[in-house]
Amino acid sequence: MARQERAVRTRRAVLEAAAAVFAEHGYTAATVADILRTAGVTKGALYFHFDSKESLARGVLEVQTDQVLPPRDIKLQEVVDLAMTVAHRLRDDPLLRAGARLSADPAGRRQYGSAWPLWVEVLSGVLGEAHRRGETLAHVIPAEVAELLVSSFNGVQLYSQLENGLSDVEHRVSVLLKHLLPSIASPAVLMRLDVAEDRGARVLAEVTQSEAQGQVPVSA
Amino acid sequence: MARQERAVRTRRAVLEAAAAVFAEHGYTAATVADILRTAGVTKGALYFHFDSKESLARGVLEVQTDQVLPPRDIKLQEVVDLAMTVAHRLRDDPLLRAGARLSADPAGRRQYGSAWPLWVEVLSGVLGEAHRRGETLAHVIPAEVAELLVSSFNGVQLYSQLENGLSDVEHRVSVLLKHLLPSIASPAVLMRLDVAEDRGARVLAEVTQSEAQGQVPVSA
Numbered sequence: 001m002a003r004q005e006r007a008v009r010t011r012r013a014v015l016e017a018a019a020a021v022f023a024e025h026g027y028t029a030a031t032v033a034d035i036l037r038t039a040g041v042t043k044g045a046l047y048f049h050f051d052s053k054e055s056l057a058r059g060v061l062e063v064q065t066d067q068v069l070p071p072r073d074i075k076l077q078e079v080v081d082l083a084m085t086v087a088h089r090l091r092d093d094p095l096l097r098a099g100a101r102l103s104a105d106p107a108g109r110r111q112y113g114s115a116w117p118l119w120v121e122v123l124s125g126v127l128g129e130a131h132r133r134g135e136t137l138a139h140v141i142p143a144e145v146a147e148l149l150v151s152s153f154n155g156v157q158l159y160s161q162l163e164n165g166l167s168d169v170e171h172r173v174s175v176l177l178k179h180l181l182p183s184i185a186s187p188a189v190l191m192r193l194d195v196a197e198d199r200g201a202r203v204l205a206e207v208t209q210s211e212a213q214g215q216v217p218v219s220a
Numbered sequence: 221m222a223r224q225e226r227a228v229r230t231r232r233a234v235l236e237a238a239a240a241v242f243a244e245h246g247y248t249a250a251t252v253a254d255i256l257r258t259a260g261v262t263k264g265a266l267y268f269h270f271d272s273k274e275s276l277a278r279g280v281l282e283v284q285t286d287q288v289l290p291p292r293d294i295k296l297q298e299v300v301d302l303a304m305t306v307a308h309r310l311r312d313d314p315l316l317r318a319g320a321r322l323s324a325d326p327a328g329r330r331q332y333g334s335a336w337p338l339w340v341e342v343l344s345g346v347l348g349e350a351h352r353r354g355e356t357l358a359h360v361i362p363a364e365v366a367e368l369l370v371s372s373f374n375g376v377q378l379y380s381q382l383e384n385g386l387s388d389v390e391h392r393v394s395v396l397l398k399h400l401l402p403s404i405a406s407p408a409v410l411m412r413l414d415v416a417e418d419r420g421a422r423v424l425a426e427v428t429q430s431e432a433q434g435q436v437p438v439s440a
Contacts, residue, residue: 026327104324106382107246116379147379148395155375159336159367162326175368183399 011049014039018056019098027108057102057112064099064115065122075130076185080177080195081203083153087173088200091166119150135189145184152176170197231269234259238276239318247328277322277332284319284335285342295350296405300397300415301423303373307393308420311386339370355409365404390417
């Protein structure tokens with residue numbers, strides 16, 4: 001394994017360990033010692049990549065929006081795909097769970113920031129394109145809808161997490177989208193959107209398959 | 221002042237002090253000593269009403285849904301009024317801010333519970349009545365919409381709180397309702413709903429006025 005590849009893997013292992021610890025204990029209660037133990041790397045290796053608990057939290061937040069999804073003819077389907085794949089991944093991906101918990105921590109986020117502006121930026125881009133293509137209703141303000149989606153999604157996933165450990169998060173996000181989209185999408189677009197509960201799982205299977213075939217999906 | 225009235229006032233002062241401390245510091249970091257100092261009552265008076273930090277948190281959660289609002293001809297307007305008055309009160313009422321923070325605390329709520337089930341129960345009742353009166357669209361499931369409203373409202377208020385200290389919470393809740401209600405209310409009801417940003421302030425002014433005139437508003 002080349003030296004650089006090894007460094008990338010170590011950095012990723014440390015980030016995933018940090019995410020697991022932040023997701024479980026929250027930022028304040030988490031310690032670098034916990035993260036070291038979970039990552040199974042040396043102190044030197046960890047500090048080579050991250051010089052503090054704060055920079056570990058920043059590192060976790062930076063990778064929140066890294067998942068690349070297939071482009072769609074309807075841009076609003078990309079918005080749905082993003083929401084449904086994040087909902088699906090939340091259950092098994094400590095990075096996303098940590099991102100949600102860190103972003104909602106009033107004390108901690110004063111130090112390391114929040115993932116919400118990243119999500120708003122990504123969604124504003126796709127919603128803006130949908131708007132230019134005429135997919136949305138006339139009154140829609142892309143940036144406003146982006147913030148509405150990020151904030152309401154976060155409320156719904158938090159509710160699911162605290163009430164039943166995320167067991168119904170995809171159902172709840174699907175219900176949220178089914179109630180929001182009629183005031184966002186034009187009717188002809190609305191009827192073509194796939195907002196089913198298992199949409200996230202299907203899109204991620206598609207991504208895995210095209211990666212296995214050596215195709216690189218184009219970023220949304 | 222009669223003995224019982226004094227006890228009621230002391231209990232309220234303690235609850236408000238507990239709420240202020242929980243809202244500011246969170247459950248874990250809050251101490252009974254902080255609450256005592258903020259309330260300005262004796263230790264004996266506090267422990268007469270609440271025997272632990274946990275029971276103080278429970279006390280704060282129990283009073284979340286106490287505000288009585290005027291009944292309306294359209295039951296969905298009562299749903300809007302509830303959301304918009306809570307949004308308005310969040311800024312100045314530590315009890316509601318503490319309720320939101322305590323309910324979203326993964327560690328704490330295992331001890332003292334959450335206000336969400338109370339809100340879901342209140343909203344399910346009003347939405348069920350709206351449904352029986354034919355105010356809602358055919359596909360609407362009142363209990364599902366109640367949970368959607370509680371969870372998405374919570375996400376929106378948290379976003380507003382963390383991004384700008386609740387300065388735009390009424391605007392954001394109004395945007396949420398404007399995007400959700402077209403998939404909940406029948407068109408004829410929808411066009412009659414007042415979902416303006418200042419709705420909460422106006423409804424609360426109405427309540428204050430009728431209380432000053434000695435009228436007791438009927439609970440929704």
